[in-house]
Amino acid sequence: MRPKVTRAALLREFGAPLELAEVPLPDELPPGSAIVRVRTTTLCGTDAHLWQGAMPFVALPIVLGHEMVGEIVALGPYAGQDALGAPVEIGSRVVWSESVCGHCHGCAVLREPVLCANRGYGFSQRADRWPFVIGGLSEYAYLPPGAHRVVVADDMPDTWAASAGCAVKTVVRAFANAGGVDPGATVVVQGSGPLGLVATALARAGGAGQVITLGGPSGRLRMATAFGADTIIDVTAVTDSDERVAMVEELTGARGADLVIDVAGGPTVNREGVLMCAQRGTHVVVGLAGPGAAAVPMDVVMSRELRVVGSLNGDVGDLVRALRLLTGLADRFAWDALFSDPVGLADADSALKDMATMAAVKAVVDPRMEIS
Structure with a gap:
């Protein structure tokens, strides 16, 4: 049975500690959507800037985190393939791009999803409105229909896969x-x-x-x-x-x-x-x-x-190439050196502080760590 709520670290006030709370998940899954259990979220400098209030136009409360990898726990209709045509099923480990609408000028005319006028970053989704959680500082997250997903190879570490979602x-x-x-x-x-x-x-x-x-x-x-x-x-x-x-x-x-x-x-x-x-x-x-x-x-x-x-972020094509880059250059560069030891949701505040102070290059949060 798919989860109806998720434990998440909420940002309710800029600069304030995150609040651990239960947040609803969508009752129904539209075509192309999914629910994932978040395995790893790697934090980005943007997450720290948001937390500090450097982007005060963002509406609160929100669930931070936009670099994550997770396992599929529920699938909506017509959600059984990834961007490369590989099968997606319950248990598949996936990464995904920010959602795009497919019908704006950037999507339909320029054919550049990265320029989508309705692009769905995690920090654009209020946690008190449907679909509630698309950010990574959560046990579960909603994967919108327009967020193109990619099945991750079995031998790729979670941290590498998550970081491919934005930084790489x-x-x-x-x-x-x-x-x-x-x-x-x-x-x-x-x-x-x-x-x-x-x-x-x-x-x-x-x-x-x-x-x-x-x-x-x-x-x-x-x-x-x-x-x-x-x-x-x-x-x-x-x-x-x-x-x-x-x-x-x-x-x-x-x-x-x-x-x-x-x-x-x-x-x-x-x-x-x-x-x-x-x-x-x-x-x-x-x-x-x-x-x-x-x-x-x-x-x-x-x-x-x-x-x-x-140059603005990247689309699903860049995501696929990022995954290939990490794998292809694994013998030349010690990617693991980028990542701090993982912490649970309760310590997400300290992870954000480490990013803000540059004590960490890529702080890592594993929402499963405190689940018995």
Whole structure:
């Protein structure tokens, strides 16, 4: 018998402790939908920002978490296949993309699900309204019809599969939007969080001749070196943005970088990224600049014939490629180093704090840990 309620960690007030509570699950399952038992949720920096109140327009209460893997416990009609045509049945272990509507301009005309006007992130779903829970800090979650799911290979760790749902697929899409890495190219990665570390690894695996990673703190930068960075720049030590630009200029023989990927965000990051680009270079914007962003020098964009490319998260295709990337590069990069030891729902607060303070690269919550 499928569950009617689920235990979840609710965010009722920004900055306040999460509240463990029982939340309803949908009584009926529409065609294409499912209920999953969440096995693992890996936290994203966005989860910490939401918790801290950096996105006050989000309506509360909500269940945080949008990187998760789970087992199917109930299926609606016509929900028996994944995005690749593999069978989905009770007990199948799956990951899934954010739900998309299929009929807006982004979906139907542009054929870009990532641009869906009605895209269903976990933090867009109030926990006091139907369908209540699509976030990962919950024992069970509703999988909407438009959330394309992928059956996970038996030998893939839960943490890897969960992180593919946002962090890894976002990086995969960013490199695809950039046009990939030319052999021997110089790549600058702005950021040493989860996305920055994966981007560093992908740049190295993609054939870059030189990889420069900027970020902090020092522990993450040491990991960036292990993931393929030739040079690291600690932004907590080199606090002047112009000095960071000068360092990249020196490291590249005054030519600049062929590809600069912003996976950090911050007021000066895009200005720096453009100034770090070589002639005909590409700057990919993934991070949010936030308020008070420094002006991007458009004269430099023009005179160097730069490409400035936006890249937003990823769709189910990027998710599939992310899973393949993790498996294909498992012998080159220690993916497990990204993840902290798992905690249960009762300790989700501490996991969020670890993300907010950068004590963890990817905090992990296993909602099954406190279930007897």
